[in-house]
Amino acid sequence: MDNFLVYAKTNIVPIVPLIFPLVILSQILIQLLSGIGRKTKVKIYEAGRIEIGFSQMGPSISLLGTLGAEKKNAFISKIDLQVSRKNSSWKRTFEWRAFKPYTFSLIPQEENVQLESVSAFLLTTDNSFKYNIIFVDDLFIDEHYDKIVQIQTLWQSFREKHSKELTEKIDEDFETFYQQDNIQEIIDKIDKAFYWEPDIYNIEMCVHTQNPSKKFKSNYQTQIKEENIVKLKDNYKNIFKLACNLKANCKYLFLKYYE
Incomplete structure (x- = not known):
């Protein structure tokens, strides 16, 4: 012992x-x-319909669905869209701008909803991520932001100049303002810049990851028709109202995935 x-x-x-x-x-x-040997893989599952818009955010696309990580967790740094037309060489890039609530309704909702700024996030193998993302054309916004500022300035000047004549019915006052020649000139410029047109559109959704840096893509198609264009252009007045801090709702297209 x-x-x-x-x-x-x-x-x-x-x-x-x-x-x-x-x-x-x-x-x-x-x-x-x-x-070792386990590579990150992100799966993209689309759902609902493709939302196409032309509003105070300019041209926009909203997509609904679920992201899933296989084998390893994935750090999602950003998501963007490459959009092109079937019958022309036209192409645009749409950057993610905001998350919308992941909700379902039998009737598409067009009223204002609470938005959340996008940010990078961790996608784990244990938990999928339901997304409802608004994508916008930042280049279009940069090119035409000055017109919105111009509208705001003209509206303020109009209010000050006609303060004695203005009524309590703000919509009627705005209608008078909207019909002025200088406002119609700005509308004409925006109308010329409006690029949605009847065609079949290819939408490539690209999910970017970091560590490792990879891209995971999914392709969709949808069709915009002539009557859809009319609906979007009807938003012009409401876009100007929103720019002037007046109540208004823009209309959107809720399109099927094209097969």
């Missing part, structure tokens, strides 16, 4: 403090080795 105690004291006790770090190290090595 005494010999065993001497042996333990000499050979076993000194290595006891090393056992716990070795266990931790072994767990880390197991995790690292288990990750």
Whole structure:
């Protein structure tokens, strides 16, 4: 017994403090080795309909669906759309701008909804991510933002100039303002810049990940018809109202995925 105690004291006790770090190290090595050969894969599942708009945000596309990560977690850095027409060389890039509530209604909802700014997020293998994302054409906004500022300035000047004549019926006052020649000139410029037209549109959704840096794509098609164009152009007046901080709702298209 005494010999065993001497042996333990000499050979076993000194290595006891090393056992716990070795266990931790072994767990880390197991995790690292288990990750070898497992590549991140993001699956995109579309749902609902494709929402096409022309509003105070300019041309817009909203997509609804679910993202799923397979094998490894994925850090989603951004999502964008490459949009083109079937019968021309026209192409545009739409950047993600806001998350909308993931809700369902038998009747498409066109009223204002609470939006959340987009930001990068972690997509795990344990939890899928339901998305309802608004994509906008930032280049279009940059090119035509000055027209919105011009409308705001003209409306303020109109209100100050006609303060004695203005009524409590703000919609009637705005109608008078809207029919002025200088306002119609701005509308004509916006109408010339309006680029939705009847055609079949290809929409390539691209999900970007970091660490590793990869792209996962899914392609869709939808069709815009002549009557759809009329509906979107009816938004011009409401866009100007919203720019002037007046109540208004823009109309949107809710289109089927084209097969």
